[in-house]
Amino acid sequence: MKLKPIKSDIDYRNALKRLEVIFDAPIDTKEGDEGEILSLLIENYENEHYQIEAPDPIEAIKIRMEELNLRQKDLVGIIRGKSRVSEILNRKKKLTVDMIRELERILHISASVLVNNYELSKK
Structure with a gap:
């Protein structure tokens, strides 16, 4: 060719x-x-x-959790508190800078993905 x-x-x-x-x-x-x-x-x-958009931060966390066989309780040390993990994963609260740093360090999710904006749940 x-x-x-x-x-x-x-x-x-x-x-x-x-x-x-x-x-x-x-x-x-x-x-x-x-x-x-x-x-x-x-x-x-x-x-x-064919640009592929980066996943939203919460989906990226959930995908990485699945890849590593982690459950919500495994994030307690990273996100600080069982209820806070639930609030984050259910889109009730936004990630903080400290959470983003820890998620990047421990789960190896790029901060550039984690800082993307995402909608909070209205429920």
């Missing part, structure tokens, strides 16, 4: 098809180099046309 910039969805789909064919090509081969460059072109196109 002749490498060229990806400028349309048709180019994008063709690039994906080609990458699928050469995906397992050995490194430092003609096809391996092509796959590496094609991956960069595809990533660039996706970043421009």
Whole structure:
């Protein structure tokens, strides 16, 4: 395949098809180099046309809890208090700066995700 910039969805789909064919090509081969460059072109196109929004902070915490097999009570030491954990996870209260620091340090959730705004529950 002749490498060229990806400028349309048709180019994008063709690039994906080609990458699928050469995906397992050995490194430092003609096809391996092509796959590496094609991956960069595809990533660039996706970043421009298919941006993925960061999850809201509470969803990010819940996802990370699931990944680590944690329950609400496991966050008591991080968020300070059983009722406060419940209020945060049920969107009754906002995260504080100290909570964000601790969640980033212990759960390895980026502070840039945790500082995003989210709606509080009206209930």
